[in-house]
Amino acid sequence: MSEYLLLFMGAVVINNFVLTRFLGLCIFFGVSKNYDASAGMGMAVTAVITISSVFAWLAYNYILVPLNVTFLTTIVFVLLIASFVQMLEMIVKKYTPNLHKMWGIYLLLIATNCVVLGVPLLNVESGFNLAKSVVNAFGSGVGFALAIVLMASCREKLRLANVPKSLDGLGVAFIIAGCLALSFLGFSGMIK
Amino acid sequence: MSAILTITVIMAGVGLFFGLVLAAANKKFAVEMNxxxxxxxxxxxxxxxxxxxxxxxxxxxxxxxxxxxxxxxxxxxxxxxxxxxxxxxxGKAAAEIEPRFAFVKCAEPITTAKKKYVYDGISDCAAAFILQNGPKVCEYGCIGLGNCVRACVFDAMVMNDQGLPVVNKDNCTGCGACATACPKGVIAMINPDAPVAIYCNSNEKGAQVRKNCKIACIGCGICAKQCPYDAIKMVNNLAVVDSSICLEKCTEIVCLAKCPTNAIKTYKVPPLEMTQAV
CATH class of the missing domain: 1.10.15 (3-methyladenine DNA Glycosylase II; Chain A, domain 3)
Known part of the structure; x- marks a missing residue:
């Protein structure tokens, strides 16, 4: 049990995908202008990563390994995730129109995002079993949501601040992201 | 060679599989939309x-x-x-839609107007407005930095060389985006067929208006008295034309003649190269 808990916490804070591995930066900067949008994005990413990592694990262990074509992992995962996200969008649209209104646009945005692709790839690379893959994916998603929500909160505050013109907008956002990443660096070494 | 064949077959298979799954899902989860x-x-x-x-x-x-x-x-x-x-x-009852048209209620461009100070900040009306309501002495007039022009999605507004926004009659759809963008509320939406319009937005008292601007409405009310149909009313020291009355009843335009400042003018949709205000 503690192993899974450690894996989860590790994925959330220590190996945070945005702030220590620098994946998914485009949505991290693109959708962190306001809190609501970033929270929606965080949830959508978490759901997609978690579910798609299950499919990815199954595809890897039951199709790619037996056929001895593991060199196709990346491209198959891209296909798999893109189709899965499409399908998820259809299902959400059909059964929960409200959720679709909240998520719909983000779902399609993350269809080919590097966080969503990166987690399943790292899962199979680390040789995780199915349960570990899911825990790791869920933790990574939560970590992403945490990072983007923190960032959005900072940027909302920043709108009231007197930022030098040369740094206004993305410039100061990068500096903040750097500071956040530095503070997350403090978590490293917490778990051996 | 065989490796390439294997890859092709596998990728084609995977692609076909996902394609079929998506096609099936599209059918199964299709949302009924009118x-x-x-x-x-x-x-x-x-x-x-x-x-x-x-x-x-x-x-x-x-x-x-x-x-x-x-x-x-x-x-x-x-x-x-x-x-x-x-x-x-x-299948609904068709209702009347009154044609609307953006109209700039100020005729004194920033270049010739009396100014409180020289504005040297970013070229944005809202930014200039924060500084003591803009550089013009007249608190109600056009600042001339073109927020309305940028707000227009139909390319219907341009700044003329004096620094007043001009509405292009062919493109204006009357959506009112420019009126919302203007921090001074200088832009009104009026009927394009209106015979006359007041080229001033100032609610200041007459004496003060005269000091600020030579061509402003001083609120004397002569035009309102001239009009036989009460189409012009005085509101806050400014003449306001109810163009629906004009369109309905007006046969001869009599309100213009005695205006001491020529703030009320005939209004046809002004051509692009609207002349400089005198």
Missing amino acids: PLIHIVEDILPKGQCGACGFAGCAAYAEAVVLDPKVEPNLCIPGKKIIADEVARLT
Whole structure:
């Protein structure tokens, strides 16, 4: 049990995908202008990563390994995730129109995002079993949501601040992201 | 060679599989949508200006088809043609839509107006407005930095060389985006067929107005007295024309003659190269 808990916490804070591995930066900067949008994005990413990592694990262990074509992992995962996200969008649209209104646009945005692709790839690379893959994916998603929500909160505050013109907008956002990443660096070494 | 063949077969298989799954899902999870929504959306102008009060043309199309209370004549850029068409498609009673047109209620360009200070900040009316309501001595006039021009999605506004926004009659749809963008409220939406219009926005008292601007409405009310049909009223030291009365009753324009400052002028949609105010 503690192993899974450690894996989860590790994925959330220590190996945070945005702030220590620098994946998914485009949505991290693109959708962190306001809190609501970033929270929606965080949830959508978490759901997609978690579910798609299950499919990815199954595809890897039951199709790619037996056929001895593991060199196709990346491209198959891209296909798999893109189709899965499409399908998820259809299902959400059909059964929960409200959720679709909240998520719909983000779902399609993350269809080919590097966080969503990166987690399943790292899962199979680390040789995780199915349960570990899911825990790791869920933790990574939560970590992403945490990072983007923190960032959005900072940027909302920043709108009231007197930022030098040369740094206004993305410039100061990068500096903040750097500071956040530095503070997350403090978590490293917490778990051996 | 065989490796390439294997890859091709596998990738084609995977692609085919996902394609079929998606196609099946598309059938299974298809959302029933009233096809009329798409038809209505197609005929709307797609300026996404929001003049109808909905978040874009698609949202309005959905609302007007599904909600019996939403009027078919809310699309102002679409004018009467689109309103009639939407009414026909949705089976609602066609209602009148009054043509509207952006009108700049100030004739004194920033270049010649009296100024409190020289504004040297970013070229944005709202920014200039923060600094003591803009550089003009007249608190009500056009600042001339073109927020309205930038707000226009139909390319209907340009700044003329004096620094006054000018409305291009061919493109203006009356959506009112410029009026919202103007921090001074200088832009009004009026009927393009109105015979006369007041080229001033100042609510200041006459004496003060005279000090600020030579061509402003001083609120003397002579035009209101001239009009036999009470189409002109004095509101806050400014003449206000009710153009619906003009259009209905006016046969001869008598209100212009005695205006001491020529602030009231005949109004036909001004051509692009509108002359400099005298």
